[in-house]
Amino acid sequence: MxxxxxxxxxxxxxxxxxxxxxxxxxxxxxGIPVIKPALPPVEEQLDLESMTMDQFIALGERVFNGKGTCTLCHSAVGGRAPLLDTIATTAKERLADERYQGEADTAEAYLFESMVKPSAYVVSGFGKAGTNDTESPMPDVAGGGIGMSDAETKAVIAYLQNLAGEEVTVEIPIDGGDMASSAESESETVADSDAKxxxxxxxxxxxxxxxxxxxxxxxxxxxxxxxxxxxxxxxxxxxxxxxxxxxxxxxxxxxxxxxxxxxxxxxxxxxxxxxxxxxxxxxxx
Ligand code: HEC
Ligand code: HEC
Structure with a gap:
Protein backbone atom coordinates (compact mmCIF):
# COMPACT_ATOMS: atom_id res chain seq x y z
CA MET A 1 0.00 0.00 0.00
CA GLY A 31 -34.97 -7.51 4.89
CA ILE A 32 -34.52 -9.06 8.28
CA PRO A 33 -31.23 -7.84 9.70
CA VAL A 34 -29.15 -10.36 11.63
CA ILE A 35 -28.77 -7.96 14.50
CA LYS A 36 -31.59 -5.53 14.97
CA PRO A 37 -30.55 -2.22 16.47
CA ALA A 38 -33.24 -0.12 18.10
CA LEU A 39 -35.48 1.88 15.83
CA PRO A 40 -36.45 5.30 17.11
CA PRO A 41 -39.12 4.59 19.73
CA VAL A 42 -42.67 5.39 18.76
CA GLU A 43 -44.97 6.45 21.58
CA GLU A 44 -47.42 3.67 22.17
CA GLN A 45 -50.14 3.19 24.73
CA LEU A 46 -49.51 -0.17 26.27
CA ASP A 47 -52.47 -1.35 28.21
CA LEU A 48 -50.59 -3.06 31.02
CA GLU A 49 -53.72 -3.32 33.14
CA SER A 50 -55.36 -5.79 30.80
CA MET A 51 -52.21 -7.68 29.93
CA THR A 52 -51.77 -11.34 30.81
CA MET A 53 -48.41 -12.59 32.09
CA ASP A 54 -47.86 -14.37 28.77
CA GLN A 55 -48.32 -11.09 26.92
CA PHE A 56 -46.00 -9.34 29.36
CA ILE A 57 -43.33 -11.99 28.73
CA ALA A 58 -43.82 -11.57 24.98
CA LEU A 59 -43.38 -7.81 25.42
CA GLY A 60 -40.11 -8.52 27.25
CA GLU A 61 -38.93 -10.68 24.38
CA ARG A 62 -39.66 -7.92 21.86
CA VAL A 63 -37.83 -5.35 23.96
CA PHE A 64 -34.90 -7.77 24.39
CA ASN A 65 -34.57 -8.24 20.62
CA GLY A 66 -35.48 -4.71 19.60
CA LYS A 67 -35.43 -1.49 21.57
CA GLY A 68 -33.25 -2.90 24.36
CA THR A 69 -30.44 -3.70 21.87
CA CYS A 70 -29.53 -6.64 24.16
CA THR A 71 -28.80 -9.00 21.24
CA LEU A 72 -26.26 -6.53 19.88
CA CYS A 73 -23.93 -7.91 22.57
CA HIS A 74 -25.72 -10.92 24.13
CA SER A 75 -25.78 -13.22 21.14
CA ALA A 76 -24.09 -16.40 20.00
CA VAL A 77 -22.03 -14.52 17.40
CA GLY A 78 -18.98 -12.58 18.48
CA GLY A 79 -19.00 -13.54 22.14
CA ARG A 80 -19.03 -9.91 23.21
CA ALA A 81 -21.16 -10.67 26.27
CA PRO A 82 -22.32 -13.78 28.15
CA LEU A 83 -25.42 -15.59 26.90
CA LEU A 84 -28.46 -15.03 29.08
CA ASP A 85 -30.51 -18.21 28.56
CA THR A 86 -30.02 -19.39 32.14
CA ILE A 87 -29.11 -16.15 33.89
CA ALA A 88 -32.32 -16.17 35.96
CA THR A 89 -30.98 -19.37 37.56
CA THR A 90 -27.31 -18.32 37.72
CA ALA A 91 -28.33 -15.06 39.42
CA LYS A 92 -28.44 -16.80 42.82
CA GLU A 93 -24.79 -17.83 42.44
CA ARG A 94 -23.87 -14.24 41.58
CA LEU A 95 -25.35 -13.00 44.86
CA ALA A 96 -23.25 -15.49 46.83
CA ASP A 97 -20.04 -14.61 44.94
CA GLU A 98 -17.49 -12.66 46.97
CA ARG A 99 -16.90 -10.33 44.01
CA TYR A 100 -20.54 -9.21 44.13
CA GLN A 101 -20.74 -5.46 45.01
CA GLY A 102 -24.45 -4.73 44.71
CA GLU A 103 -27.50 -4.55 46.94
CA ALA A 104 -29.81 -7.16 45.48
CA ASP A 105 -31.11 -10.00 47.64
CA THR A 106 -33.24 -11.92 45.13
CA ALA A 107 -32.61 -13.22 41.63
CA GLU A 108 -35.18 -10.77 40.32
CA ALA A 109 -33.41 -7.84 41.98
CA TYR A 110 -30.08 -9.06 40.60
CA LEU A 111 -31.47 -9.01 37.06
CA PHE A 112 -32.83 -5.51 37.54
CA GLU A 113 -29.54 -4.28 39.01
CA SER A 114 -27.54 -5.92 36.18
CA MET A 115 -29.44 -3.80 33.69
CA VAL A 116 -29.21 -0.43 35.41
CA LYS A 117 -25.96 -0.80 37.38
CA PRO A 118 -23.96 -3.34 35.38
CA SER A 119 -20.75 -2.84 37.36
CA ALA A 120 -22.29 -4.25 40.58
CA TYR A 121 -21.06 -7.62 39.31
CA VAL A 122 -18.78 -8.06 36.31
CA VAL A 123 -18.69 -11.54 34.77
CA SER A 124 -15.05 -12.53 34.70
CA GLY A 125 -13.35 -11.98 31.37
CA PHE A 126 -16.03 -9.53 30.21
CA GLY A 127 -14.96 -6.34 32.01
CA LYS A 128 -13.98 -3.09 30.34
CA ALA A 129 -10.43 -3.38 28.96
CA GLY A 130 -7.80 -2.54 31.55
CA THR A 131 -10.11 -2.56 34.59
CA ASN A 132 -9.40 -6.15 35.66
CA ASP A 133 -13.13 -6.97 35.57
CA THR A 134 -14.13 -4.22 37.98
CA GLU A 135 -16.04 -2.13 35.44
CA SER A 136 -18.66 -3.36 33.00
CA PRO A 137 -18.74 -2.15 29.38
CA MET A 138 -22.52 -2.66 29.36
CA PRO A 139 -24.55 0.57 29.21
CA ASP A 140 -27.26 1.40 31.78
CA VAL A 141 -30.35 0.36 29.81
CA ALA A 142 -32.49 3.07 31.41
CA GLY A 143 -29.99 5.74 30.30
CA GLY A 144 -30.07 8.03 27.28
CA GLY A 145 -28.82 5.66 24.59
CA ILE A 146 -31.42 2.93 25.13
CA GLY A 147 -33.99 4.63 27.37
CA MET A 148 -35.94 1.61 28.63
CA SER A 149 -38.82 2.39 30.97
CA ASP A 150 -39.31 0.65 34.30
CA ALA A 151 -42.14 -1.44 32.83
CA GLU A 152 -40.01 -2.51 29.86
CA THR A 153 -37.16 -3.50 32.18
CA LYS A 154 -39.56 -5.62 34.26
CA ALA A 155 -40.97 -7.22 31.12
CA VAL A 156 -37.43 -8.24 30.12
CA ILE A 157 -36.91 -9.78 33.58
CA ALA A 158 -40.14 -11.77 33.13
CA TYR A 159 -38.86 -12.92 29.74
CA LEU A 160 -35.48 -14.00 31.18
CA GLN A 161 -37.09 -15.83 34.11
CA ASN A 162 -39.41 -17.68 31.76
CA LEU A 163 -36.54 -18.45 29.36
CA ALA A 164 -34.57 -20.11 32.16
CA GLY A 165 -37.61 -22.13 33.25
CA GLU A 166 -37.77 -20.27 36.57
CA GLU A 167 -40.88 -19.04 38.28
CA VAL A 168 -41.76 -15.55 37.03
CA THR A 169 -41.69 -13.36 40.13
CA VAL A 170 -42.06 -9.87 38.62
CA GLU A 171 -45.40 -8.19 38.86
CA ILE A 172 -46.87 -6.35 35.91
CA PRO A 173 -46.63 -2.65 36.87
CA ILE A 174 -50.12 -1.33 36.29
CA ASP A 175 -49.39 2.33 36.98
CA GLY A 176 -46.89 2.74 34.13
CA GLY A 177 -49.17 2.30 31.12
CA ASP A 178 -47.90 5.37 29.33
CA MET A 179 -44.62 4.32 27.85
CA ALA A 180 -42.61 4.31 24.69
CA SER A 181 -42.00 1.02 22.99
CA SER A 182 -40.79 0.39 19.49
CA ALA A 183 -41.80 -3.24 19.64
CA GLU A 184 -45.10 -3.11 17.72
CA SER A 185 -44.12 -0.43 15.25
CA GLU A 186 -40.92 -2.30 14.47
CA SER A 187 -42.64 -5.37 13.11
CA GLU A 188 -44.86 -3.12 11.01
CA THR A 189 -41.86 -1.36 9.51
CA VAL A 190 -40.34 -4.65 8.50
CA ALA A 191 -43.51 -6.19 7.12
CA ASP A 192 -45.05 -3.25 5.29
CA SER A 193 -43.07 -3.05 2.08
CA ASP A 194 -45.16 -0.15 0.76
CA ALA A 195 -43.95 2.09 3.54
CA LYS A 196 -41.75 4.91 2.34
C1 HEC B 1 -21.38 -4.16 19.70
C2 HEC B 1 -20.45 -3.06 19.82
C3 HEC B 1 -20.31 -2.07 18.68
C4 HEC B 1 -21.31 -1.40 17.99
C5 HEC B 1 -22.81 -1.54 18.16
C6 HEC B 1 -20.63 -0.50 17.09
N1 HEC B 1 -19.28 -0.62 17.20
FE1 HEC B 1 -17.85 0.43 16.18
N2 HEC B 1 -16.39 -0.66 17.05
C7 HEC B 1 -16.56 -1.61 18.05
C8 HEC B 1 -15.27 -2.19 18.39
C9 HEC B 1 -15.02 -3.27 19.45
C10 HEC B 1 -14.30 -1.56 17.56
C11 HEC B 1 -12.79 -1.84 17.54
C12 HEC B 1 -12.51 -3.12 16.79
C13 HEC B 1 -12.81 -3.01 15.33
O1 HEC B 1 -12.33 -2.09 14.68
O2 HEC B 1 -13.62 -3.85 14.85
C14 HEC B 1 -15.04 -0.61 16.73
C15 HEC B 1 -14.45 0.24 15.79
C16 HEC B 1 -15.11 1.29 15.17
C17 HEC B 1 -14.45 2.31 14.37
C18 HEC B 1 -12.96 2.41 14.07
C19 HEC B 1 -12.23 3.15 15.16
C20 HEC B 1 -10.75 3.22 14.91
O3 HEC B 1 -10.10 4.08 15.49
O4 HEC B 1 -10.22 2.38 14.14
C21 HEC B 1 -15.43 3.18 13.94
C22 HEC B 1 -15.26 4.41 13.07
C23 HEC B 1 -16.69 2.68 14.46
N3 HEC B 1 -16.46 1.55 15.20
C24 HEC B 1 -17.91 3.28 14.22
C25 HEC B 1 -19.14 2.71 14.60
C26 HEC B 1 -20.42 3.22 14.17
C27 HEC B 1 -20.63 4.46 13.33
C28 HEC B 1 -21.38 2.40 14.71
C29 HEC B 1 -22.88 2.45 14.51
C30 HEC B 1 -23.32 2.50 13.13
C31 HEC B 1 -20.68 1.38 15.49
N4 HEC B 1 -19.34 1.59 15.39
C32 HEC B 1 -21.30 0.36 16.21
C33 HEC B 1 -17.78 -1.97 18.62
C34 HEC B 1 -19.04 -1.56 18.18
C1 HEC C 1 -22.92 -2.96 24.54
C2 HEC C 1 -23.06 -4.36 24.88
C3 HEC C 1 -24.22 -4.78 25.79
C4 HEC C 1 -25.56 -4.48 25.66
C5 HEC C 1 -26.23 -3.60 24.60
C6 HEC C 1 -26.23 -5.17 26.73
N1 HEC C 1 -25.33 -5.86 27.50
FE1 HEC C 1 -25.73 -7.00 29.14
N2 HEC C 1 -23.75 -7.31 29.43
C7 HEC C 1 -22.75 -6.94 28.55
C8 HEC C 1 -21.48 -7.44 29.03
C9 HEC C 1 -20.12 -7.24 28.36
C10 HEC C 1 -21.74 -8.15 30.23
C11 HEC C 1 -20.72 -8.88 31.10
C12 HEC C 1 -20.06 -7.91 32.04
C13 HEC C 1 -20.94 -7.67 33.24
O1 HEC C 1 -21.13 -8.62 34.01
O2 HEC C 1 -21.46 -6.57 33.39
C14 HEC C 1 -23.19 -8.03 30.46
C15 HEC C 1 -23.87 -8.58 31.55
C16 HEC C 1 -25.25 -8.68 31.66
C17 HEC C 1 -25.96 -9.38 32.72
C18 HEC C 1 -25.33 -10.12 33.88
C19 HEC C 1 -24.92 -11.49 33.39
C20 HEC C 1 -24.36 -12.40 34.45
O3 HEC C 1 -23.96 -13.52 34.04
O4 HEC C 1 -24.32 -12.06 35.64
C21 HEC C 1 -27.30 -9.27 32.45
C22 HEC C 1 -28.46 -9.83 33.27
C23 HEC C 1 -27.42 -8.48 31.24
N3 HEC C 1 -26.17 -8.15 30.80
C24 HEC C 1 -28.63 -8.17 30.64
C25 HEC C 1 -28.75 -7.34 29.53
C26 HEC C 1 -30.03 -6.97 28.94
C27 HEC C 1 -31.37 -7.49 29.42
C28 HEC C 1 -29.75 -6.10 27.92
C29 HEC C 1 -30.74 -5.35 27.05
C30 HEC C 1 -31.79 -4.65 27.74
C31 HEC C 1 -28.29 -5.95 27.85
N4 HEC C 1 -27.73 -6.73 28.83
C32 HEC C 1 -27.62 -5.15 26.93
C33 HEC C 1 -22.89 -6.19 27.41
C34 HEC C 1 -24.08 -5.65 26.94
Whole structure:
Protein backbone atom coordinates (compact mmCIF):
# COMPACT_ATOMS: atom_id res chain seq x y z
CA MET A 1 0.00 0.00 0.00
CA UNK A 2 1.04 3.59 -0.30
CA UNK A 3 1.87 3.22 -4.00
CA UNK A 4 -0.22 4.97 -6.61
CA UNK A 5 -1.46 1.62 -7.94
CA UNK A 6 -2.42 0.55 -4.45
CA UNK A 7 -4.32 3.75 -3.94
CA UNK A 8 -6.16 3.31 -7.25
CA UNK A 9 -7.15 -0.18 -6.26
CA UNK A 10 -8.39 1.02 -2.92
CA UNK A 11 -10.47 3.70 -4.61
CA UNK A 12 -11.90 1.11 -6.98
CA UNK A 13 -12.81 -1.15 -4.10
CA UNK A 14 -14.38 1.72 -2.19
CA UNK A 15 -16.47 2.95 -5.10
CA UNK A 16 -17.54 -0.59 -5.83
CA UNK A 17 -18.76 -1.02 -2.26
CA UNK A 18 -20.60 2.28 -2.52
CA UNK A 19 -22.36 1.11 -5.65
CA UNK A 20 -23.26 -2.16 -3.99
CA UNK A 21 -24.64 -0.30 -1.02
CA UNK A 22 -26.58 2.04 -3.26
CA UNK A 23 -28.05 -0.96 -5.07
CA UNK A 24 -28.94 -2.62 -1.79
CA UNK A 25 -30.31 0.49 -0.18
CA UNK A 26 -33.71 0.13 -1.84
CA UNK A 27 -34.27 -3.31 -0.34
CA UNK A 28 -32.15 -3.54 2.72
CA UNK A 29 -34.42 -2.06 5.33
CA UNK A 30 -37.18 -4.49 4.49
CA GLY A 31 -34.97 -7.51 4.89
CA ILE A 32 -34.52 -9.06 8.28
CA PRO A 33 -31.23 -7.84 9.70
CA VAL A 34 -29.15 -10.36 11.63
CA ILE A 35 -28.77 -7.96 14.50
CA LYS A 36 -31.59 -5.53 14.97
CA PRO A 37 -30.55 -2.22 16.47
CA ALA A 38 -33.24 -0.12 18.10
CA LEU A 39 -35.48 1.88 15.83
CA PRO A 40 -36.45 5.30 17.11
CA PRO A 41 -39.12 4.59 19.73
CA VAL A 42 -42.67 5.39 18.76
CA GLU A 43 -44.97 6.45 21.58
CA GLU A 44 -47.42 3.67 22.17
CA GLN A 45 -50.14 3.19 24.73
CA LEU A 46 -49.51 -0.17 26.27
CA ASP A 47 -52.47 -1.35 28.21
CA LEU A 48 -50.59 -3.06 31.02
CA GLU A 49 -53.72 -3.32 33.14
CA SER A 50 -55.36 -5.79 30.80
CA MET A 51 -52.21 -7.68 29.93
CA THR A 52 -51.77 -11.34 30.81
CA MET A 53 -48.41 -12.59 32.09
CA ASP A 54 -47.86 -14.37 28.77
CA GLN A 55 -48.32 -11.09 26.92
CA PHE A 56 -46.00 -9.34 29.36
CA ILE A 57 -43.33 -11.99 28.73
CA ALA A 58 -43.82 -11.57 24.98
CA LEU A 59 -43.38 -7.81 25.42
CA GLY A 60 -40.11 -8.52 27.25
CA GLU A 61 -38.93 -10.68 24.38
CA ARG A 62 -39.66 -7.92 21.86
CA VAL A 63 -37.83 -5.35 23.96
CA PHE A 64 -34.90 -7.77 24.39
CA ASN A 65 -34.57 -8.24 20.62
CA GLY A 66 -35.48 -4.71 19.60
CA LYS A 67 -35.43 -1.49 21.57
CA GLY A 68 -33.25 -2.90 24.36
CA THR A 69 -30.44 -3.70 21.87
CA CYS A 70 -29.53 -6.64 24.16
CA THR A 71 -28.80 -9.00 21.24
CA LEU A 72 -26.26 -6.53 19.88
CA CYS A 73 -23.93 -7.91 22.57
CA HIS A 74 -25.72 -10.92 24.13
CA SER A 75 -25.78 -13.22 21.14
CA ALA A 76 -24.09 -16.40 20.00
CA VAL A 77 -22.03 -14.52 17.40
CA GLY A 78 -18.98 -12.58 18.48
CA GLY A 79 -19.00 -13.54 22.14
CA ARG A 80 -19.03 -9.91 23.21
CA ALA A 81 -21.16 -10.67 26.27
CA PRO A 82 -22.32 -13.78 28.15
CA LEU A 83 -25.42 -15.59 26.90
CA LEU A 84 -28.46 -15.03 29.08
CA ASP A 85 -30.51 -18.21 28.56
CA THR A 86 -30.02 -19.39 32.14
CA ILE A 87 -29.11 -16.15 33.89
CA ALA A 88 -32.32 -16.17 35.96
CA THR A 89 -30.98 -19.37 37.56
CA THR A 90 -27.31 -18.32 37.72
CA ALA A 91 -28.33 -15.06 39.42
CA LYS A 92 -28.44 -16.80 42.82
CA GLU A 93 -24.79 -17.83 42.44
CA ARG A 94 -23.87 -14.24 41.58
CA LEU A 95 -25.35 -13.00 44.86
CA ALA A 96 -23.25 -15.49 46.83
CA ASP A 97 -20.04 -14.61 44.94
CA GLU A 98 -17.49 -12.66 46.97
CA ARG A 99 -16.90 -10.33 44.01
CA TYR A 100 -20.54 -9.21 44.13
CA GLN A 101 -20.74 -5.46 45.01
CA GLY A 102 -24.45 -4.73 44.71
CA GLU A 103 -27.50 -4.55 46.94
CA ALA A 104 -29.81 -7.16 45.48
CA ASP A 105 -31.11 -10.00 47.64
CA THR A 106 -33.24 -11.92 45.13
CA ALA A 107 -32.61 -13.22 41.63
CA GLU A 108 -35.18 -10.77 40.32
CA ALA A 109 -33.41 -7.84 41.98
CA TYR A 110 -30.08 -9.06 40.60
CA LEU A 111 -31.47 -9.01 37.06
CA PHE A 112 -32.83 -5.51 37.54
CA GLU A 113 -29.54 -4.28 39.01
CA SER A 114 -27.54 -5.92 36.18
CA MET A 115 -29.44 -3.80 33.69
CA VAL A 116 -29.21 -0.43 35.41
CA LYS A 117 -25.96 -0.80 37.38
CA PRO A 118 -23.96 -3.34 35.38
CA SER A 119 -20.75 -2.84 37.36
CA ALA A 120 -22.29 -4.25 40.58
CA TYR A 121 -21.06 -7.62 39.31
CA VAL A 122 -18.78 -8.06 36.31
CA VAL A 123 -18.69 -11.54 34.77
CA SER A 124 -15.05 -12.53 34.70
CA GLY A 125 -13.35 -11.98 31.37
CA PHE A 126 -16.03 -9.53 30.21
CA GLY A 127 -14.96 -6.34 32.01
CA LYS A 128 -13.98 -3.09 30.34
CA ALA A 129 -10.43 -3.38 28.96
CA GLY A 130 -7.80 -2.54 31.55
CA THR A 131 -10.11 -2.56 34.59
CA ASN A 132 -9.40 -6.15 35.66
CA ASP A 133 -13.13 -6.97 35.57
CA THR A 134 -14.13 -4.22 37.98
CA GLU A 135 -16.04 -2.13 35.44
CA SER A 136 -18.66 -3.36 33.00
CA PRO A 137 -18.74 -2.15 29.38
CA MET A 138 -22.52 -2.66 29.36
CA PRO A 139 -24.55 0.57 29.21
CA ASP A 140 -27.26 1.40 31.78
CA VAL A 141 -30.35 0.36 29.81
CA ALA A 142 -32.49 3.07 31.41
CA GLY A 143 -29.99 5.74 30.30
CA GLY A 144 -30.07 8.03 27.28
CA GLY A 145 -28.82 5.66 24.59
CA ILE A 146 -31.42 2.93 25.13
CA GLY A 147 -33.99 4.63 27.37
CA MET A 148 -35.94 1.61 28.63
CA SER A 149 -38.82 2.39 30.97
CA ASP A 150 -39.31 0.65 34.30
CA ALA A 151 -42.14 -1.44 32.83
CA GLU A 152 -40.01 -2.51 29.86
CA THR A 153 -37.16 -3.50 32.18
CA LYS A 154 -39.56 -5.62 34.26
CA ALA A 155 -40.97 -7.22 31.12
CA VAL A 156 -37.43 -8.24 30.12
CA ILE A 157 -36.91 -9.78 33.58
CA ALA A 158 -40.14 -11.77 33.13
CA TYR A 159 -38.86 -12.92 29.74
CA LEU A 160 -35.48 -14.00 31.18
CA GLN A 161 -37.09 -15.83 34.11
CA ASN A 162 -39.41 -17.68 31.76
CA LEU A 163 -36.54 -18.45 29.36
CA ALA A 164 -34.57 -20.11 32.16
CA GLY A 165 -37.61 -22.13 33.25
CA GLU A 166 -37.77 -20.27 36.57
CA GLU A 167 -40.88 -19.04 38.28
CA VAL A 168 -41.76 -15.55 37.03
CA THR A 169 -41.69 -13.36 40.13
CA VAL A 170 -42.06 -9.87 38.62
CA GLU A 171 -45.40 -8.19 38.86
CA ILE A 172 -46.87 -6.35 35.91
CA PRO A 173 -46.63 -2.65 36.87
CA ILE A 174 -50.12 -1.33 36.29
CA ASP A 175 -49.39 2.33 36.98
CA GLY A 176 -46.89 2.74 34.13
CA GLY A 177 -49.17 2.30 31.12
CA ASP A 178 -47.90 5.37 29.33
CA MET A 179 -44.62 4.32 27.85
CA ALA A 180 -42.61 4.31 24.69
CA SER A 181 -42.00 1.02 22.99
CA SER A 182 -40.79 0.39 19.49
CA ALA A 183 -41.80 -3.24 19.64
CA GLU A 184 -45.10 -3.11 17.72
CA SER A 185 -44.12 -0.43 15.25
CA GLU A 186 -40.92 -2.30 14.47
CA SER A 187 -42.64 -5.37 13.11
CA GLU A 188 -44.86 -3.12 11.01
CA THR A 189 -41.86 -1.36 9.51
CA VAL A 190 -40.34 -4.65 8.50
CA ALA A 191 -43.51 -6.19 7.12
CA ASP A 192 -45.05 -3.25 5.29
CA SER A 193 -43.07 -3.05 2.08
CA ASP A 194 -45.16 -0.15 0.76
CA ALA A 195 -43.95 2.09 3.54
CA LYS A 196 -41.75 4.91 2.34
CA UNK A 197 -38.23 4.37 3.68
CA UNK A 198 -37.16 6.96 6.20
CA UNK A 199 -33.68 8.15 5.33
CA UNK A 200 -32.18 10.06 8.23
CA UNK A 201 -30.05 13.13 7.60
CA UNK A 202 -29.07 13.98 11.16
CA UNK A 203 -25.91 12.07 12.11
CA UNK A 204 -26.86 11.87 15.77
CA UNK A 205 -30.23 10.35 14.87
CA UNK A 206 -28.45 7.78 12.72
CA UNK A 207 -26.17 6.94 15.66
CA UNK A 208 -29.20 6.48 17.92
CA UNK A 209 -31.06 4.38 15.34
CA UNK A 210 -28.13 2.00 14.92
CA UNK A 211 -27.18 1.99 18.61
CA UNK A 212 -23.53 2.89 17.95
CA UNK A 213 -23.54 4.52 21.39
CA UNK A 214 -24.08 1.14 23.08
CA UNK A 215 -20.40 0.49 22.37
CA UNK A 216 -18.86 3.87 21.57
CA UNK A 217 -18.47 7.17 23.34
CA UNK A 218 -20.05 9.45 20.70
CA UNK A 219 -22.89 11.97 20.41
CA UNK A 220 -23.50 12.23 24.21
CA UNK A 221 -23.52 8.46 24.62
CA UNK A 222 -20.99 6.62 26.71
CA UNK A 223 -20.53 3.08 25.35
CA UNK A 224 -17.28 1.44 26.39
CA UNK A 225 -16.88 -1.74 24.36
CA UNK A 226 -15.31 0.02 21.36
CA UNK A 227 -12.98 3.01 20.89
CA UNK A 228 -13.94 6.54 21.96
CA UNK A 229 -15.10 8.31 18.78
CA UNK A 230 -15.39 11.84 20.13
CA UNK A 231 -12.15 12.92 18.36
CA UNK A 232 -11.92 10.20 15.76
CA UNK A 233 -11.55 12.69 12.88
CA UNK A 234 -8.20 13.90 14.26
CA UNK A 235 -6.38 10.83 12.98
CA UNK A 236 -8.77 8.91 10.71
CA UNK A 237 -9.83 10.09 7.25
CA UNK A 238 -13.14 9.48 5.50
CA UNK A 239 -11.94 6.43 3.55
CA UNK A 240 -10.75 4.78 6.75
CA UNK A 241 -13.99 5.57 8.57
CA UNK A 242 -16.15 4.26 5.74
CA UNK A 243 -14.21 1.01 5.74
CA UNK A 244 -14.34 0.82 9.55
CA UNK A 245 -18.16 0.91 9.41
CA UNK A 246 -18.61 -1.44 6.43
CA UNK A 247 -15.90 -3.94 7.28
CA UNK A 248 -15.10 -3.62 10.99
CA UNK A 249 -12.45 -6.35 10.96
CA UNK A 250 -10.37 -4.62 8.25
CA UNK A 251 -8.42 -2.63 10.86
CA UNK A 252 -8.42 -3.39 14.56
CA UNK A 253 -7.14 -0.50 16.65
CA UNK A 254 -4.72 -1.42 19.42
CA UNK A 255 -6.33 -2.72 22.57
CA UNK A 256 -9.57 -3.89 20.91
CA UNK A 257 -10.92 -7.24 19.77
CA UNK A 258 -12.16 -8.21 16.30
CA UNK A 259 -15.69 -9.65 15.76
CA UNK A 260 -17.35 -7.40 18.29
CA UNK A 261 -18.64 -4.60 16.09
CA UNK A 262 -21.52 -5.91 13.92
CA UNK A 263 -20.56 -6.36 10.27
CA UNK A 264 -24.11 -5.77 9.07
CA UNK A 265 -24.13 -1.97 8.74
CA UNK A 266 -23.47 -2.23 5.00
CA UNK A 267 -26.91 -3.81 4.68
CA UNK A 268 -28.63 -1.63 7.24
CA UNK A 269 -27.48 1.89 6.40
CA UNK A 270 -28.74 3.73 3.35
CA UNK A 271 -25.89 5.04 1.17
CA UNK A 272 -26.91 8.58 2.07
CA UNK A 273 -26.90 7.80 5.79
CA UNK A 274 -23.47 6.21 5.54
CA UNK A 275 -22.06 9.35 3.94
CA UNK A 276 -23.68 11.63 6.53
CA UNK A 277 -22.16 9.47 9.26
CA UNK A 278 -18.69 9.39 7.70
CA UNK A 279 -18.64 13.17 7.17
CA UNK A 280 -19.78 13.72 10.77
CA UNK A 281 -17.18 11.39 12.28
CA UNK A 282 -14.38 12.84 10.12
CA UNK A 283 -15.31 16.28 11.49
CA UNK A 284 -14.92 15.26 15.16
CA UNK A 285 -11.47 16.59 16.06
C1 HEC B 1 -22.92 -2.96 24.54
C2 HEC B 1 -23.06 -4.36 24.88
C3 HEC B 1 -24.22 -4.78 25.79
C4 HEC B 1 -25.56 -4.48 25.66
C5 HEC B 1 -26.23 -3.60 24.60
C6 HEC B 1 -26.23 -5.17 26.73
N1 HEC B 1 -25.33 -5.86 27.50
FE1 HEC B 1 -25.73 -7.00 29.14
N2 HEC B 1 -23.75 -7.31 29.43
C7 HEC B 1 -22.75 -6.94 28.55
C8 HEC B 1 -21.48 -7.44 29.03
C9 HEC B 1 -20.12 -7.24 28.36
C10 HEC B 1 -21.74 -8.15 30.23
C11 HEC B 1 -20.72 -8.88 31.10
C12 HEC B 1 -20.06 -7.91 32.04
C13 HEC B 1 -20.94 -7.67 33.24
O1 HEC B 1 -21.13 -8.62 34.01
O2 HEC B 1 -21.46 -6.57 33.39
C14 HEC B 1 -23.19 -8.03 30.46
C15 HEC B 1 -23.87 -8.58 31.55
C16 HEC B 1 -25.25 -8.68 31.66
C17 HEC B 1 -25.96 -9.38 32.72
C18 HEC B 1 -25.33 -10.12 33.88
C19 HEC B 1 -24.92 -11.49 33.39
C20 HEC B 1 -24.36 -12.40 34.45
O3 HEC B 1 -23.96 -13.52 34.04
O4 HEC B 1 -24.32 -12.06 35.64
C21 HEC B 1 -27.30 -9.27 32.45
C22 HEC B 1 -28.46 -9.83 33.27
C23 HEC B 1 -27.42 -8.48 31.24
N3 HEC B 1 -26.17 -8.15 30.80
C24 HEC B 1 -28.63 -8.17 30.64
C25 HEC B 1 -28.75 -7.34 29.53
C26 HEC B 1 -30.03 -6.97 28.94
C27 HEC B 1 -31.37 -7.49 29.42
C28 HEC B 1 -29.75 -6.10 27.92
C29 HEC B 1 -30.74 -5.35 27.05
C30 HEC B 1 -31.79 -4.65 27.74
C31 HEC B 1 -28.29 -5.95 27.85
N4 HEC B 1 -27.73 -6.73 28.83
C32 HEC B 1 -27.62 -5.15 26.93
C33 HEC B 1 -22.89 -6.19 27.41
C34 HEC B 1 -24.08 -5.65 26.94
C1 HEC C 1 -21.38 -4.16 19.70
C2 HEC C 1 -20.45 -3.06 19.82
C3 HEC C 1 -20.31 -2.07 18.68
C4 HEC C 1 -21.31 -1.40 17.99
C5 HEC C 1 -22.81 -1.54 18.16
C6 HEC C 1 -20.63 -0.50 17.09
N1 HEC C 1 -19.28 -0.62 17.20
FE1 HEC C 1 -17.85 0.43 16.18
N2 HEC C 1 -16.39 -0.66 17.05
C7 HEC C 1 -16.56 -1.61 18.05
C8 HEC C 1 -15.27 -2.19 18.39
C9 HEC C 1 -15.02 -3.27 19.45
C10 HEC C 1 -14.30 -1.56 17.56
C11 HEC C 1 -12.79 -1.84 17.54
C12 HEC C 1 -12.51 -3.12 16.79
C13 HEC C 1 -12.81 -3.01 15.33
O1 HEC C 1 -12.33 -2.09 14.68
O2 HEC C 1 -13.62 -3.85 14.85
C14 HEC C 1 -15.04 -0.61 16.73
C15 HEC C 1 -14.45 0.24 15.79
C16 HEC C 1 -15.11 1.29 15.17
C17 HEC C 1 -14.45 2.31 14.37
C18 HEC C 1 -12.96 2.41 14.07
C19 HEC C 1 -12.23 3.15 15.16
C20 HEC C 1 -10.75 3.22 14.91
O3 HEC C 1 -10.10 4.08 15.49
O4 HEC C 1 -10.22 2.38 14.14
C21 HEC C 1 -15.43 3.18 13.94
C22 HEC C 1 -15.26 4.41 13.07
C23 HEC C 1 -16.69 2.68 14.46
N3 HEC C 1 -16.46 1.55 15.20
C24 HEC C 1 -17.91 3.28 14.22
C25 HEC C 1 -19.14 2.71 14.60
C26 HEC C 1 -20.42 3.22 14.17
C27 HEC C 1 -20.63 4.46 13.33
C28 HEC C 1 -21.38 2.40 14.71
C29 HEC C 1 -22.88 2.45 14.51
C30 HEC C 1 -23.32 2.50 13.13
C31 HEC C 1 -20.68 1.38 15.49
N4 HEC C 1 -19.34 1.59 15.39
C32 HEC C 1 -21.30 0.36 16.21
C33 HEC C 1 -17.78 -1.97 18.62
C34 HEC C 1 -19.04 -1.56 18.18
Missing amino acids: GSVAGMRNLIKVMSFSLLTIAAFAGYSNF PVILEDPEAIIVKHACGACHKVADQVGALGPDLTQIGANRDEAYLRRAILDPNADIPEGFQPNIMPNTYGEQLYAKELEVLVTYLAGLK
